[in-house]
Amino acid sequence: MKIQLITEDNFSDVVEIYKQGLATNIATFQNDLPQWEDWDKGHLSFCRISIYEDNKMLGWTALTPVSSRCVYAGVAEVSVYVSQEERGKGIGKILLAELIKQSEANGIWTLQSGIFSENISSIKLHEKCGFRMVGYREKIGKKDGIWKDNVLMEHRSKNIGID
Secondary structure (H helix, E strand, O other), X not given: OEEEEOOHHHHHHHHHHHHHHHHHOOOOOOOOOOOHHHHHXXXXXXXXXXXXXXXXXXXXXXXXXXXXXXXXXXXXEEEEEXXXXXXXXXXXXXXXXXXXXXXXXXXXXXXXXXXXXXXXXHHHHHHHOOOEEEEEEEEEEEEOOEEEEXXXXXXXXXXXXXX
């Protein structure tokens, strides 16, 4: 397996895996597939991580800022998606471990994830990678007209932002 940067050149692979996540109805509130320009603007320029095997993307992860306020410069929101056929094989754990490492190298002290409460596999994945539940948002938004609850999880660095 090989870790690669997400770029415009491999973005079609990102979209394909994202599309598989959309199909589950428990991965995101979004319903539309992103275009490169919007995705590029919305995500931090670092920690755009994908994992490949035999020239096939198995999964990806990236960060979005939680706020433009300087006091939150070290806090970012996690997106992590694994190809449908690769789920349950440890790919998500590899991706999140690499994300934690790279995010700390770039000054991020807190990673947060908002996960649909019924997405048990994602919650367990985050827990395995050192995330903890810090909150529960009841009916935070609608997905296809149905109110969804969201579990808020975070990973606090033991290396960055400890002064």
